[in-house]
Amino acid sequence: MQKKEMERVHKCPICGNSKRKKIYNSNISDFSSDDFNITDSQYGKTWDFYKCSNCGFYYSDPTPSAELLVKIYSAVEDPDYEMEKRGREDNFKRIIKRILKIKPEKGKILDVGAATGIFMGLAKENGFMVEGIEPSKWAVDFAKKEHNIDIHRTDLFSFETDKKYDIITFLDLIEHLKNPLEGLNKANSLLKNDGILVIVTPNIESLLPKIMKNRWWHFRPPHINFFTNRSIKYILDKTGFEILSIKPYHWRFSLYYIVSRFSTGKKICDKIKPLKSLLKFIKIKLYLFDSMEIYAKKRDN
Numbered sequence: 605m606q607k608k609e610m611e612r613v614h615k616c617p618i619c620g621n622s623k624r625k626k627i628y629n630s631n632i633s634d635f636s637s638d639d640f641n642i643t644d645s646q647y648g649k650t651w652d653f654y655k656c657s658n659c660g661f662y663y664s665d666p667t668p669s670a671e672l673l674v675k676i677y678s679a680v681e682d683p684d685y686e687m688e689k690r691g692r693e694d695n696f697k698r699i700i701k702r703i704l705k706i707k708p709e710k711g712k713i714l715d716v717g718a719a720t721g722i723f724m725g726l727a728k729e730n731g732f733m734v735e736g737i738e739p740s741k742w743a744v745d746f747a748k749k750e751h752n753i754d755i756h757r758t759d760l761f762s763f764e765t766d767k768k769y770d771i772i773t774f775l776d777l778i779e780h781l782k783n784p785l786e787g788l789n790k791a792n793s794l795l796k797n798d799g800i801l802v803i804v805t806p807n808i809e810s811l812l813p814k815i816m817k818n819r820w821w822h823f824r825p826p827h828i829n830f831f832t833n834r835s836i837k838y839i840l841d842k843t844g845f846e847i848l849s850i851k852p853y854h855w856r857f858s859l860y861y862i863v864s865r866f867s868t869g870k871k872i873c874d875k876i877k878p879l880k881s882l883l884k885f886i887k888i889k890l891y892l893f894d895s896m897e898i899y900a901k902k903r904d905n
């Protein structure tokens with residue numbers, strides 16, 4: 605794929621203001637669907653990013669077109685993602701506990717960008733009714749086989765249903781959307797009146813990106829926009845949500861996953877198998893404070 609398949613974005617996709625400041629310069633020349641894997645380790649690869657002077661939203665310009673994104677995500681195959689199943693399950697168990705605190709009756713969940721269905725499988729085990737949306741054929745086939753769940757092979761914008769959901773989850777999703785405003789409006793329309801939305805997304809104005817600059821691990825080709833505490837509040841208010849809580853999100857990974865994100869680390873582990881097994885066994889919780897976990901309720905109106 606070439607950069608010419610990109611589209612220009614002349615104004616903020618959230619508030620429509622055209623005043624902006626350039627924050628990061630792109631260092632991506634060419635990309636393929638492999639660059640869009642969840643476990644992709646090409647940290648520090650970033651698009652041209654602008655910060656909206658009005659609402660503080662960070663967006664890429666130029667950016668992959670919506671059609672190109674669907675094409676890319678449909679083709680994603682990422683076997684490494686399942687490798688970290690246990691670490692991811694720990695992250696997701698915490699989210700399920702928090703959902704139950706807000707909504708103790710186990711309702712119907714729609715997981716958007718469900719990947720291989722790890723969250724859905726866990727929610728199902730916990731007694732929820734689950735449905736998911738995922739464009740990748742590979743991930744959908746895997747999820748169906750592994751978890752026996754109802755997962756639709758499509759993207760959020762093409763998804764059509766008459767059903768309404770109690771809970772919608774956007775776990776590491778919104779930073780991948782070309783139009784997050786449309787995405788949240790769609791989520792609002794799919795929720796029941798007392799429905800809740802859960803979002804996990806990087807916070808670009810946290811400490812780590814300030815220290816690491818272009819080397820921040822969330823700078824990767826699939827992340828085409830970024831939120832801050834202020835802009836996430838703004839967009840949720842604009843799309844009819846009332847925020848219940850915003851917490852820092854802590855990742856739990858095996859030491860192997862962390863080490864293998866660096867190509868030298870991966871090479872060493874692949875050569876020394878016992879080391880790989882040992883590192884896979886050691887789980888580390890990373891208190892990076894660079895992602896947000898947001899719970900919001902559909903506003904009555």
Ligand SMILES: [Zn+2]
Nearest residue numbers: 616619656659
């Ligand atoms: Zn804006």
